[in-house]
């Protein structure tokens with residue numbers, strides 16, 4: 326298994342480009358199953374999760390055509406199977422996103438039930454109950470969600486008990502081809518949901534309210550092909566900015582979208598960064614100063630994202646003062662804290678809050694990643710350590726960060742991959 330070797334102590338400086346958003350690309354790839362026409366998806370990030378979704382298409386009998394820029398053309402008219410096997414679902418929970426499209430387009434779908442993962446139990450009960458409200462017959466047998474519908478799904482008024490991103494996406498996709506109107510209340514407002522809605526609209530869907538907490542979808546008879554470019558990745562953007570702030574650096578990230586990062590940029594300003602923004606770039610300058618500790622609470626968009634909690638925990642570890650970080654979205658997303666304490670951080674977990682007393686610098690150590698964002702936070706911890714850190718199990722990072730060591734090298738970091 327590959328590892329990352331980091332020699333800490335360098336302030337990040339320079340410019341990098343941000344890739345397309347993983348969590349927008351995955352549902353958009355699933356949405357290509359909703360039409361027999363060709364859909365061309367551009368600005369896909371080079372990530373394992375994207376490869377897994379393309380592999381899943383292959384299992385269904387669909388053969389995506391990929392060009393050298395990783396633009397993908399998908400024509401699902403060759404579909405032969407309606408089954409997402411456990412072997413793929415266990416490596417990528419987002420495979421659940423094919424459930425809604427397969428069911429609404431073909432009247433049948435079998436998707437392995439995703440289990441818990443390193444950050445929480447993560448049930449999909451709300452996906453299932455919403456599709457049942459739309460007339461689907463769904464059973465869970467032998468570890469598989471087996472769904473079918475006679476004729477078409479029916480539009481329904483759905484109230485989501487919790488804000489769920491992929492739940493909202495699954496139901497929105499299913500509703501595009503349902504009979505009549507579907508209203509999703511307490512819908513997720515995440516920019517990735519909006520990006521999916523915009524792609525579906527480009528395919529001919531009738532959707533309004535995306536970005537708010539009530540989404541209205543009027544079912545249409547069929548969708549058509551389109552060319553769609555995935556939005557920039559706000560979590561990748563935030564991760565590099567936090568890394569620059571933690572290392573007292575000065576960087577510019579390009580090809581990004583500042584207006585969807587407000588909660589994160591405001592915390593970075595509280596930490597002492599000077600932030601400048603343009604239409605598609607963000608520049609952060611710490612003027613060589615140590616960051617100040619910040620307190621935050623994660624919650625669904627537009628509040629502070631859970632996917633950036635671990636990285637801010639790493640920033641607080643070397644900040645001036647104390648900060649408290651409360652996680653309200655997932656029940657077990659503090660695994661990185663114990664690894665950072667092994668590196669000399671001073672953190673204690675109290676319920677769903679971690680209280681961090683900043684120290685001057687961490688000490689390098691061998692550490693192990695447990696999930697994607699925890700891996701990113703351990704890399705930041707390595708960058709602010711006095712000597713060498715090795716981060717193990719970096720397959721997690723390759724699922725969600727494109728060429729992370731090359732991008733960090735461009736910013737001056739001393740980081741390299743050690744093949745196993």
Ligand code: EPU
Pocket residue numbers: 348351419445446447448449450451452453487488489490491492631632654655656697698725
């Ligand atoms: N939940 C339920 N029942 C459901 C669905 C969700 O109880 O049927 C709970 C979850 O257990 C969790 C909360 O609701 O406590 C929110 O989960 P959500 O469904 O919103 O998460 P998700 O859709 O599975 C997406 C992202 C995650 C991101 C979360 C929260 C994708 C592919 N994944 O997951 O991204 O953390 O939303 O914003 O979009 C990542 O990229 O590292 C990542 C984990």
